[in-house]
Amino acid sequence: MDTPLSHIRNFSIVAHIDHGKSTLADRLIQMTGSLEERDMKDQILDAMDIERERGITIKANTVRLEYDASDGEHYVLNLIDTPGHVDFSYEVARSLSACEGSLLVVDASQGVEAQTLANLYAALDADHEIVPVLNKVDLPAAEPERIKEQIEEVIGLDASDALEISAKTGVGVPAVLEAIVKRLPPPAGGSREEPLKALLVDSWYDTYLGVVVLVRVIDGTLKKGQTIRMMGTEATYRVDKVGVITPRMVEVENLQPGEIGFLMAAIKEVADTRVGDTITDDKRPTATMLPGFKPAQPVVFCGLFPVDAGDFEALRDAVGRLRLNDASFSYETESSAALGFGFRCGFLGLLHLEIVQERLSREFDLDLIATAPSVVYGMTMRDGSEIELHNPADMPEVMKIEEIREPWIRATILTPDEHLGPILKLCQDRRGVQADMSYVGNRAMLVYDLPLNEVVFDFYDRLKSISRGYASFDYQITEYRASDLVKMSILVNGEPVDALSMLVHRAAAEKRGRDMCERLKDLIPKHMFKIPIQAAIGGTVIARETISALRKDVTSKCYGGDATRKRKLLEKQKAGKKRMRQFGKVDIPQEAFIAALKMGDE
Amino acid sequence: MTIHSQPDNALAFPDFGDPGFGVYVHWPFCAAKCPYCDFNSHVRLKGIDEERFVAGFAREIACMRELSGPREVTSIFLGGGTPSLMKPQTVEAVLSAIAGAWHVPDGIEVTLEANPSSVEAERFQGYRSAGVNRVSLGVQALNDKDLRFLGRLHDVAGAMKAIDLARETFPRMSFDLIYARPDQTVDAWTAELEEAIGYAADHLSLYQLTIEEGTPFYGLHKAGKLKVPDNDQAALLYEATQETTAARGLPAYEVSNHARPGAESRHNLTYWRYGDYAGIGPGAHGRLTRAGHKFATVTETHPETWLERVEARGDGITESVELDTEEQADELLLMGLRLREGLDVRRWQSVAGRTLDPAREDFLLRQGFIERLGNDRLRCTSSGMIVLDAVVADLAL
Ligand SMILES: Nc1nc2c(ncn2[C@@H]2O[C@H](COP(=O)(O)OP(=O)(O)OP(=O)(O)O)[C@@H](O)[C@H]2O)c(=O)[nH]1
Ligand SMILES: C[S@@+](CC[C@H](N)C(=O)[O-])C[C@H]1O[C@@H](n2cnc3c(N)ncnc32)[C@H](O)[C@@H]1O
Ligand code: SF4
Ligand SMILES: [Mg+2]
Numbered sequence: 001m002d003t004p005l006s007h008i009r010n011f012s013i014v015a016h017i018d019h020g021k022s023t024l025a026d027r028l029i030q031m032t033g034s035l036e037e038r039d040m041k042d043q044i045l046d047a048m049d050i051e052r053e054r055g056i057t058i059k060a061n062t063v064r065l066e067y068d069a070s071d072g073e074h075y076v077l078n079l080i081d082t083p084g085h086v087d088f089s090y091e092v093a094r095s096l097s098a099c100e101g102s103l104l105v106v107d108a109s110q111g112v113e114a115q116t117l118a119n120l121y122a123a124l125d126a127d128h129e130i131v132p133v134l135n136k137v138d139l140p141a142a143e144p145e146r147i148k149e150q151i152e153e154v155i156g157l158d159a160s161d162a163l164e165i166s167a168k169t170g171v172g173v174p175a176v177l178e179a180i181v182k183r184l185p186p187p188a189g190g191s192r193e194e195p196l197k198a199l200l201v202d203s204w205y206d207t208y209l210g211v212v213v214l215v216r217v218i219d220g221t222l223k224k225g226q227t228i229r230m231m232g233t234e235a236t237y238r239v240d241k242v243g244v245i246t247p248r249m250v251e252v253e254n255l256q257p258g259e260i261g262f263l264m265a266a267i268k269e270v271a272d273t274r275v276g277d278t279i280t281d282d283k284r285p286t287a288t289m290l291p292g293f294k295p296a297q298p299v300v301f302c303g304l305f306p307v308d309a310g311d312f313e314a315l316r317d318a319v320g321r322l323r324l325n326d327a328s329f330s331y332e333t334e335s336s337a338a339l340g341f342g343f344r345c346g347f348l349g350l351l352h353l354e355i356v357q358e359r360l361s362r363e364f365d366l367d368l369i370a371t372a373p374s375v376v377y378g379m380t381m382r383d384g385s386e387i388e389l390h391n392p393a394d395m396p397e398v399m400k401i402e403e404i405r406e407p408w409i410r411a412t413i414l415t416p417d418e419h420l421g422p423i424l425k426l427c428q429d430r431r432g433v434q435a436d437m438s439y440v441g442n443r444a445m446l447v448y449d450l451p452l453n454e455v456v457f458d459f460y461d462r463l464k465s466i467s468r469g470y471a472s473f474d475y476q477i478t479e480y481r482a483s484d485l486v487k488m489s490i491l492v493n494g495e496p497v498d499a500l501s502m503l504v505h506r507a508a509a510e511k512r513g514r515d516m517c518e519r520l521k522d523l524i525p526k527h528m529f530k531i532p533i534q535a536a537i538g539g540t541v542i543a544r545e546t547i548s549a550l551r552k553d554v555t556s557k558c559y560g561g562d563a564t565r566k567r568k569l570l571e572k573q574k575a576g577k578k579r580m581r582q583f584g585k586v587d588i589p590q591e592a593f594i595a596a597l598k599m600g601d602e
Numbered sequence: 603m604t605i606h607s608q609p610d611n612a613l614a615f616p617d618f619g620d621p622g623f624g625v626y627v628h629w630p631f632c633a634a635k636c637p638y639c640d641f642n643s644h645v646r647l648k649g650i651d652e653e654r655f656v657a658g659f660a661r662e663i664a665c666m667r668e669l670s671g672p673r674e675v676t677s678i679f680l681g682g683g684t685p686s687l688m689k690p691q692t693v694e695a696v697l698s699a700i701a702g703a704w705h706v707p708d709g710i711e712v713t714l715e716a717n718p719s720s721v722e723a724e725r726f727q728g729y730r731s732a733g734v735n736r737v738s739l740g741v742q743a744l745n746d747k748d749l750r751f752l753g754r755l756h757d758v759a760g761a762m763k764a765i766d767l768a769r770e771t772f773p774r775m776s777f778d779l780i781y782a783r784p785d786q787t788v789d790a791w792t793a794e795l796e797e798a799i800g801y802a803a804d805h806l807s808l809y810q811l812t813i814e815e816g817t818p819f820y821g822l823h824k825a826g827k828l829k830v831p832d833n834d835q836a837a838l839l840y841e842a843t844q845e846t847t848a849a850r851g852l853p854a855y856e857v858s859n860h861a862r863p864g865a866e867s868r869h870n871l872t873y874w875r876y877g878d879y880a881g882i883g884p885g886a887h888g889r890l891t892r893a894g895h896k897f898a899t900v901t902e903t904h905p906e907t908w909l910e911r912v913e914a915r916g917d918g919i920t921e922s923v924e925l926d927t928e929e930q931a932d933e934l935l936l937m938g939l940r941l942r943e944g945l946d947v948r949r950w951q952s953v954a955g956r957t958l959d960p961a962r963e964d965f966l967l968r969q970g971f972i973e974r975l976g977n978d979r980l981r982c983t984s985s986g987m988i989v990l991d992a993v994v995a996d997l998a999l
Contacts, residue, residue, distance in 0.1 A: 528992050529969060552837040554990040556810040556858050558940060560626060560873040561887040564898060567932045573995045585965065 003076045006186045008258040010078040010216070012060075012095045014123055015105035016113035016472060017084030020135040022046055022057050024105060024167040024176070025081040031173055032065040032077070034246050045081045045247065050358055057083040058355055059325070060091040060202070062098075062214060062260055064244040069181045077180060078260040084115055086474055087349035090296045090328035092119055094275060096126040097293065098201045098216040098260060101184030103176065104157075108134040108164070109141035111443070112154050113472035114414050120155055131179050132159050138166035146441070154440050189219075190257030196220030196279070197286040200230065201260070203273040204325040209249075211267040211324065215279060216260045219286065223254035227282040228265070231289050235272035236282045237265035270320045275327040296328035298346025299407070299477060300353055300373045300456045301390045303334050303499065304360070305342030307367035307581065307590060312341045318364035319343055322356065329356055336393065336498060339369060339581070344390055347373075350456055369581055369590050371499035375453045378405035378480050393498040395487045398538070404503075405480040406451050410435065413446040413463070415471035420444050422466040430454035431505065452477065453503065488513055488542070490520070491534040495584030499593055509535075513543035516596055521545040523592035531586055621877025622676030624869045625700050627659060628883035629685040630905045633720060637753045638780070640814035642885035642903045643683040652692045655905075658912040659882055660699040662901070665917035666880040667703035669897070670890045673878070675704045677711040677869035680734070686716035690728025697733045711736055711774075711868040718764035719755035726771040736774035736867075738807070739764055744794050748783055765801050776805035776867070781839060782831050783811055788842045795843065799850045804865035808843055809858050810836060840988055855942045857987060874941050876934045884908040884918065896925045927955055936994045944981025962996055 013021040022043040029035055029044065045061040046052055065077040080095040082088075096102065102123040106116055123130055132151055134144045148159040163179060165172030202214040215222065222228070222242055229236045243251040244261040255261045267273060276293030280286045306315045319331050329352070334344040347353040350373060357370050377389040380403045381396070389395060411432075415423055427434070427448045436447035450459075455475070463471050488509055490500040500520075504512045513535030520533050524547055531547040558566060580587040631650055632643040678700060680693065693714065700706060713736040714729055721739075729737075741761045743749045749757055756764070761777075768775040779798055781791050798806065811830060813823045822828035831839060844854055852860040856874060859867065872879055881888030885903035889896060901918035902908040908918040925933070931954035938945035951957055963980075966972045971986030971993050986993050 528971060528989050528996075550989050550992055551833045552840060552988050553833075553992045554840075554857055554988055556812055558857070558937070559870060560624075560879055560881065560889070561885075563873070563876075563889070563933050563937060564887060564900070566936050567929060570932050570936060570995060570998055574999055577995070577999060 003074075003256075003259075005190060005258045007073060007075045008078070008186055009075060009101065009180050009184050010080075010099040010187060010258070010260060011101040011103060011180060011184050012080045012082055012092070012099050012123070012128075013103045013105060014082050014092060014096075014119040015084055015135075016107070016110075016115035016119070017056065019084065019105045019107040019110070019113075019116070020167045021084065021105055022081050024103070024133070024135065024165070024173070025061075025063070025079060027167050027170050027173045028065060028077075028079060028177065029063060029247065031170070031177065032067050034063065034065050048359075049362065050355060056085060057081060058085075058088055058091075059083070060095040061247075062201075062245055063247045064260065065246075067177055067181070070178060071181075075181050076259070077177075080260075082119075084119075085351060086115060086118070087347070087352040087355075088328075089118065089122070090348060093122055093126075094201060094293055094327070096123055096128065097276075098199060099126075099128065100187055101129040101131070101180070103133050103180070104130050105133045105135050105167075106147060106151065108137050108144045108147050109139045110470075111147045111150050112414070112440070114412050114474035115472060117155060117412070118474045120157070129184050130157065131176075131183050132157060132162035133176060134162050134164045135167050137164045138169050138171065150440060154445075187258035190217075191219055192221055192256060194219035195284045195286040196222055196226075196228070196281040197288075197290070198222055198255075198279040199290050200273060200275055200277040200279055202275060202325075205270070205321045209264060211264070211270065211273060212249075213263050213265070213267070213273055213279075214245075214260070215255070215263060217255045217257050218290070219257055220281065221254050221256055222261075222263060222279075228263075228279050229282040229285060230272060230274070230277045230279055231285070232274050232277040232292070233272050235267075235269065237267055237272075240264050240266060270324045273324060293327075296330070296348060297477065298328075298330050298348060299375060299452060300347045300349060301344060301376065302347075302353060302373040303336065303339070303342050303344050303371035303391065304331075304357065305336065305339040305369045305371070305499075307369055307578065309340045311366055314364065315343065315360070315366055315368070318360050318366060319345070322359060322363075326356070328352070334391070336371075339371070339499060342369075346390075350458070350460070367578070367590065369499065370593050372502050372593065372596075373456055374502060375407055375456060377407075377485070377503060379403065380405075389503075392487055392501045392503050395501075395503070398487075403482050404485045406453055406483045406485060406503075408478050408481050409450055409452050409455060409475040410478045411446075411448045411450055411455070411473060411475040413448065413471055413473050414440075415444055415446070415467050417442050417444055419467040419471060420446075423463065423471060426459075426462055426466060430459060431508075449478065450475075451481075451483065451505070486537050488516075489536050490516060491532075491536060492520070492524070492588065493531050493584035493586045497583050497588070500596060509537060510542050517543045517545040519596045520592065521547055523595055524586060524588055526550045527586060529585075621875035622868065622872040623670075623673045623704075623877060624677045624679060624872040624879040625663075625675055625704070626679045626681060626869075626879055626881050626886055626888070627685075627696055627700075628881070628886040629680060629682040629688055630884045630903075631687055632682065632684045633687065633717070634753070634755055637818040638811060638814065640817050641683065644905055646905075652689055654909060656692055656695045656699075658909045658918075659696050661912050662882050662917050663696075663699045663703045663880075665919075666882060666888065666890070666899075669892070669899070669922075670704070670878065670880055671892060673704050675700065675706045675710060676877075677867075677872060678706070678713070679869040680712075680714045682715050684717045684720060685714050686720045686725070686729075686737075690725060690732055693729055693734065694732035709735075713738055713867065713869060715740065716764070716768070717756070718761045721760075721764040721767060723767055723771075726767055730771050735772060736776070737768045737772050739768055739775065739777040741765070741777040741798075742780045743783070744779070744797055751783065752780065762801070769803060774805070774865070775803050776807060777802065778807040778809065780809050780811050781843070782836050784829055784831075786831060786839065788838050791839055792842050792846055795846050796850075799847065799852060802852065804852070804862040805867065806847070806852055806860045807858055808847070808860060810840065837988060841984075844984065853942070854987075857940045857990065871941075874937045876930075876937050896930055897922050898925055927953060930954075932998055935998055939980075939982055939990060939994055939997075942981065944975060944979045946978060947980050948978045958997055959999065962999070966993060966996060 015021045060082045062080050067075045082092045082095050144164045151159040197219040198215040198217045226239045241264045278289040330346040331343040335341050379387040382402050432448040432450040438445050484506045485503045486506050488504050489496045517533045530549045533545045534541045535543040712734050714734045715738050717740050746757045847860045855866050884905045888899040900921040902920050911918045
């Protein structure tokens with residue numbers, strides 16, 4: 001295509017969760033006439049069912065917009081809408097590297113939040129030009145002036161020319177389009193004559209189209225018929241199609257430097273497309289590879305097993321395809337005495353874990369059991385060797401361990417003043433150590449060092465609930481520290497359930513054990529016999545609950561007309577049982593495995 | 603837990619392998635709708651064109667005869683709704699339509715459901731002459747407060763009158779009670795039950811109040827305005843019921859049905875033994891076997907729509923599906939285990955094409971929920987019966 005570099009703008013929309021990125025993307029798509037009115041819907045780029053149900057963006061999405069600016073010139077804008085939740089920050093990082101500028105959206109009623117900061121720093125790291133955009137000015141609670149001050153004070157960004165908009169009503173959005181053209185830079189350098197060099201930004205599997213690859217062209221031209229090489233994986237393919245997403249997939253002749261678009265090439269090996277890889281011409285390769293992306297560092301691990309052992313191959317296929325679409329998720333095969341073959345998977349957080357699990361069961365129609373999430377522990381053994389423990393079930397004998405270390409994080413929490421008390425208590429209860437506390441207006445900014453294993457399960461949920469949604473949270477792994485950790489096992493009806501075992505701090509073990517037993521008591525349905533549930537360290541039981549036996553479970557009235565109704569109920573029960581695993585004659589519903597770990601109010 | 607061990611029933615209709623062929627006719631109208639009831643029953647203030655319904659029943663009977671092929675009828679049941687609102691001529695016409703379609707031997711059980719509020723001597727006499735030889739009365743409770751709570755149109759005095767009249771008019775009679783009412787104590791219920799047994803002939807149906815979706819009670823229950831006994835209390839009430847009835851010679855032959863040995867309801871045994879039955883009238887269900895294939899039929903539930911459908915095409919059937927072996931095996935199991943006589947295991951195996959899971963059976967045996975009677979029969983013990991649905995779910999897999 002023949003848009004000069006000077007008339008291309010590539011930009012990401014970044015913000016804290018729910019500040020209105022996807023809604024702003026809607027307005028930009030609409031105002032540039034990229035979609036017919038009748039095809040529009042709210043947060044149109046959030047195409048996945050889970051995204052729509054939860055009202056959050058999980059995947060970054062790219063759209064190419066055509067814009068006639070007030071200077072009379074025609075521009076091509078490539079927009080990337082990114083997710084705001086901390087668990088999906090890898091998506092943001094990837095997106096940023098395909099662009100030269102960012103719109104930093106800040107909710108004008110809520111102000112700067114933890115992810116506003118984290119994403120801004122990431123954008124600055126990527127050498128982006130930044131346009132601050134104050135959104136939701138239509139809300140009565142919006143205070144654009146105060147928020148501008150806050151932006152300058154907290155993040156040191158000049159906010160005098162921040163745009164004030166409502167992505168919902170469209171007010172101020174035309175100025176955003178103008179600012180994109182005037183204030184964000186065009187792609188730098190790039191020559192059509194050079195050998196092809198393109199960044200593999202993203203890839204996904206489409207049931208009809210097969211593997212689709214999203215690229216950003218740096219040098220050269222990408223066109224149909226060309227044989228390309230993925231420099232990292234050394235795979236070569238002949239390009240079948242190139243095109244752009246508008247958000248429809250539209251085929252084009254070629255893609256030129258500065259442009260973002262897709263290619264398809266009958267790619268069979270899902271593993272051949274690695275995000276961050278450099279794509280070049282097989283016959284005339286570029287000399288240097290792009291730096292690529294830092295691999296995502298999974299912080300939470302859990303085992304995923306098919307409920308039906310016969311589904312293992314289907315699960316292998318599914319995790320492969322999902323991984324194609326989500327580079328921040330990692331997996332390796334694992335086997336467990338009770339659960340058979342499955343995968344040990346790594347995630348960026350608990351929401352990420354939940355989403356992956358849900359996508360696997362929905363998009364691939366698989367019933368899964370997820371074992372207790374765990375962080376990675378470091379161990380020095382008495383014989384001097386070092387071990388990384390991803391799975392509490394693999395914990396070596398205590399006698400052989402010299403030292404156990406666990407990962408710590410540095411957490412930044414922003415909260416309105418009035419919720420400070422309970423939040424301090426929450427951090428304290430989770431073995432947190434305060435590193436800093438300061439004020440930004442009436443908002444407190446807390447910096448805490450916390451053991452990651454106290455955070456992965458439900459810290460975020462708890463924080464949200466005690467602050468009625470107002471506190472925000474971001475974290476980074478800092479270091480490993482030695483700690484007095486013990487392995488706690490859970491026994492159901494006398495049988496240890498290794499999917500529920502975990503490492504806990506000795507001082508917290510008893511409380512944790514009691515919590516788990518109480519939760520399981522509610523999560524496991526009554527059976528015909530009573531079921532003891534125990535938490536134990538080594539051979540010592542530290543907590544115990546009993547699920548009483550079913551007292552009565554019989555339909556009083558059942559005549560000819562009820563046979564069908566009762567049979568259908570029975571069929572449902574049978575299907576339900578297939579979704580459970582038996583441990584010591586006890587059917588444990590799969591939801592119980594994760595739900596058991598979410599601690600209640602404390 | 604003290605539950606009387608019951609002697610093995612000497613049934614009047616021992617299960618010799620042929621579960622019989624019953625004909626069920628549904629009369630879908632009531633004088634008022636009871637707040638707990640989710641039966642297909644409707645109130646028609648403007649009156650009902652009974653002749654038109656009779657013609658409809660006759661046409662559907664002919665059609666069911668086509669589906670079933672020639673059969674010998676072992677029982678007839680006129681249920682509802684409130685069949686005792688039918689004119690005796692209507693009952694007579696329906697019974698003769700049945701006799702015209704299938705072979706109806708003399709003396710087979712012919713039951714009619716009656717509400718105490720719609721009982722008149724003349725009418726009862728009319729039903730008797732038409733061929734009805736057994737009535738089942740919806741007494742429901744023996745104190746006026748609870749009858750009002752249940753929204754019934756009769757009081758205890760009315761119920762007593764109806765019971766007396768039924769006993770005078772028909773060779774056999776049974777009545778229904780609903781227990782496990784809000785705040786009902788074991789003592790109060792046992793006393794009421796003892797009294798009821800005093801009035802009973804040789805059969806009683808004793809149902810625990812069930813909160814059915816879509817009824818007024820369901821809404822009240824959900825809103826917390828109606829509290830039924832919890833599971834523990836319901837279990838105690840159930841156990842007291844078993845004990846009391848057994849001691850008075852009316853042991854349970856099914857979860858909720860009690861009879862003097864020999865006085866069991868032939869018709870309902872056909873359901874639980876998973877025999878064939880033709881379901882006639884609005885919302886009736888049927889099971890019909892032809893050439894080794896078992897079909898489940900359902901008719902249109904809305905009375906007038908059913909009528910129009912029958913008039914237009916000869917039957918009101920909205921669904922007629924063949925049951926596969928797994929479905930038949932499930933139904934046989936869940937119906938059969940309701941009976942004191944238990945399940946004919948050999949029959950189950952031949953329907954299912956497999957044996958019961960030995961590990962599960964063994965587990966349930968060891969836990970004392972089921973027992974084997976010889977090689978071919980498996981039944982629930984008294985502690986198994988009270989958790990029957992769980993036992994069935996365990997065995998069905
Ligand atoms: N009143 C008002 N509401 C808005 C505005 N912009 C967005 N919203 C609402 O804010 C909520 C979040 O909007 P999204 O566009 O999904 O936010 P997001 O930043 O994409 O969220 P994530 O992708 O999950 O991080 C939705 O309910 C929107 O309708 C606005 O200008 N005014
Ligand atoms: C088909 S019904 C109706 C018979 C008749 N119309 C009457 O009500 O007298 C048969 C019996 O089912 C019982 N029954 C109906 N609904 C019930 C419920 N929700 N819970 C328990 N028993 C119920 C009543 O004892 C009723 O007599
Ligand atoms: S009279 Fe019987 S069928 Fe009619 S509404 Fe009451 S319980 Fe139901
Ligand atoms: Mg979004």
